[in-house]
Structure formats: structure tokens, C-alpha cells
Amino acid sequence: MSSIPTAKANPYLAVFDLDETLIAADSASLWIAYLVEQGIAPASLLEEEQEMMKAYAKGEMDMDAYMAATLKPIAGMDYQALNALVDDFIEKKIKPALYDDAIERIQWHKKRGDKVLIISATGEHLVKPIAAMIGADDAIAIKLEHxxxxxxxxxxxxxxxxxxxxxxxxxxxxxxxTQFKGSYGYSDSINDLPMLDAVDRPFAVNPDPALALHAQMNEWTIMDWRHENNILR
Incomplete structure (x- = not known):
């Protein structure tokens, strides 16, 4: 049963994961590579991060350890400097990775009057500006201490x-x-099974093998999204 409250004659809520769902990459991994390119992070962090991402794919990541390692390069930085880096990062790395089908789906929801929410296991310094660029109404992500x-x-x-x-x-x-009339949820990852179980209409987008199997067993819609034309570039 859905855990999201409902009411008649109110909008729907559309909840989207970000990484590998709206973009054909992991934004946190792209960010680490970008910081290495900029000389802000050591090249050794790339290998360390990729090892941790292998655990993520299995649903076994220590997220506290991951965040501690990947936030080290920006510790001591102020928001003005960080935001300038993020703006450049989004333009160079995120926009080229967007799935066209994802943008079209968000636009479909917006035309219906739905509220679009992005929830990501990535830092809010990346997720919130990416969500704004994509046209989401709001975003929830990992909070950074300052x-x-x-x-x-x-x-x-x-x-x-x-x-x-x-x-x-x-x-x-x-x-x-506002309470919502119902809810949609979109993700690629078995890590998001709790989120998908919490919505009324779950969709598996380019799902990993574990999520694909779960989706098939539960007769969820499986969506195949591409970004060949990249309509927001």
C-alpha cells in the first residue's frame, strides 16, 4: 500500500531518482572526475570512488564512508566558490548526459499539473541546481554541513x-x-526499492538486473530511456 497521503481533485506527485535515471551517468562520479580535471581532487580519488560504486551496484555501499571521501576536496570551500564550480560542471558534464526521454517525461508531468520532485543519494550542492535546470519543482538530497x-x-x-x-x-x-491525488516514481536502481514501494505507480527506468527482475515479478512498467538528441544541450 502506498505510504503517500492522497486526496481527491489534487495534483499527482512525480518522484524521480537522478543518477542513471534522468542522466546517463552518476552525477557524483562525474563530479569527482571534474574536480580531478580542475586540480581540486587527487587522481587517486577516482579509483577509490569507483571501488565504492561497485558496492553501490550491489546495494551494499557504506554511504557515510562514500560521502566522507568524496566531500574531502571541497572541505573548507565557501558556497560562492562551490556554486561557480557547480555551474560550470552542469554545463559541461550534466547537460550532455541528460536522457531526452527523461526530460520529455518531466514535461509530460508538468503539463498535467503534477508536482515534480527529484530525490537523490547525491549531495544537495549538485542535486538542487541540476533539478532546477531540468525543471523540477523541488529536490531532496544529502545535506552538507557548513x-x-x-x-x-x-x-x-x-x-x-x-x-x-x-x-x-x-x-x-x-x-x-497540498495532499496529492496519487504518486508516480521512477528509478533505475535496486537501492531505490523502498522509494518505489512507497508510490502508487512505480516505473523501472533502464533498471539494473535486480530491479528489472523485481519489476517483472510485480508487473511494473519498465522504461527504456535514451539521450541521443539531448534536447537541453
């Missing part, structure tokens, strides 16, 4: 990973003025 606008390299609050996505989504729903 002191007087200076990043500490640590996270705060519940991490938006696996069941943590549902916890943060419920908290977000409690803050909304």
Missing part, C-alpha cells in the same frame, strides 16, 4: 539513500500545503 557558509566536508541529517529516501520524502510531504 559553518558560517564554509563547508566542513561532513553531512547532516538523514542520508537520502535506500530507506533514507522514504524518511526524507515523508518529512517533505508533511511540510506541503
Amino acid at each position: 559553518i558560517n557558509g564554509i563547508l566542513t566536508g561532513k553531512t547532516s541529517g538523514t542520508l537520502t539513500y535506500q530507506h533514507g529516501k522514504v524518511i526524507r520524502m515523508k518529512a517533505w510531504l508533511d511540510e506541503q500545503d
